[in-house]
Amino acid sequence: MEDEIPYTKFDSIHVFTEMEANQFREFGKEMIDYVANYLENIRERRVLPTVEPGYLRPLIPETAPEKPDNWEDIMKDIERVIMPGVTHWHSPRFHAYYPTANSYPAIVADILSGAIACIGFSWIASPACTELEVVMMDWLGKMLGLPDEFLACSGGKGGGVIQGTASEATLVALLGAKARAIDRIKKEHPDWSDAEIVGKLVGYTSSQSHSSVERAGLLGGVKLRSLQPDGTNRLSGEVLEKAIQDDLDAGLIPFYAVSTLGTTSSCTFDKLDEMGPVCNNNNVWLHVDAAYAGSAFICPEYRYLMKGIQRADSFNFNPHKWMLVNFDCSAMWLKDPSWLVNAFNVDPLYLKHEQQGSAPDYRHWQIPLGRRFRSLKLWFVLRLYGIENIQAHVRKQISLAKHFEGLLGSDDRFEVTEEVIMGLVCFRLKASNEINESLLKRINGRGVVHLVPSKIRDVYFLRLAVCSRLTEKSDIEISWKEIKEAANDVLSKNV
């Protein structure tokens, strides 16, 4: 009979080989050494790889190994297979997009998170996972100077949650706003169906907001209007108010607006203090997307850029961009999370627990069910750096951007196209878009520095973001030298 087969029989034929704890200690130490060496010597690597699509498949076998591989071979393959195809985001010469954070405290905390490996969808699924997150979001909210209404410790409805990305936060806020609007309109028009109401909902954002905002509208099945910002690329209250009035006149239901603090293209700041009253007066949920620039609000001197935050319904920024917490850690606060909790509440028996209601069950605050123990890396970063050092990091990166702006100013072939407020400099040669496109191609082709472009009102420009936490003044000067040499080539048609 099958159930008489002793378990040891499987054991003796080695159904699987398990890494022993002692091996883990040894391999783990070797990997930590590798990681420290990689980051310490990252300047020596070419920032952009030279591989072609499909480079990797021929380097490894076509099928998984029948028998275990050995550790030494795996370690060797990191340099042979992986590193040739890595874009080194933490090289001080990587200036593309916006930064993504990387720090030893966060990496160490992620090891612990990997060991605990809980799925903290409800309080009982791992009480520490939920409770540390609640407290960390309060710590972080206080560091930014967020109004008390957003903080769980205020004893009100508000509170914070760690989402995976800013895109998820924008979508989650939109869904909360949608639930709130449907609830309100149903009270006014009990005979209207959900479908009728949803068909009339309309949200607002700037044409300069991140593409994830438009996508949230598509995923949420509602109309989103893209509004024109002013001459300084900032969305104003006046433009928003006019759009809302036009839509009300057309019988639509304005329900959601996104204000961006630190746009992706050029790091400009919407006029939040003007947008807030317009939204509040029209029952429009105001979500603030400060994905990159939000980290700067830990420095009191930059909080003027979030003036009017008390009028917002939800606020989000990414510690995983600029606050030394490795991806993924996107901090979101809501004044009234009950709109999400109620809208997304499915409560099967296997997820219920006795303490329900006395602590957040974060599964209701997000799209997926599962969630990692992400607050650990926030806790480690905040404790091992302290607020002062994180502020110093942000200030240093802004001063490096200003230094680059100064270097550009010393060469009258170049112009800066946007005010430098944070760690991003937007610039171009005083020449046609085509010449600037050639300049970018030349810079990236040389492989020492990596930049990406953007275009606003048909003016093509290059963006230099100070990304790596390892960046020093001398690194910015090397990047500048590269850019100047590429400009020499392009302008002398030596390309």
Ligand code: PLP
């Ligand atoms: N919002 C803004 C203003 C951004 O700059 C970005 C990315 O750079 C995002 C949203 C998207 O961030 P995530 O990758 O966390 O969704």
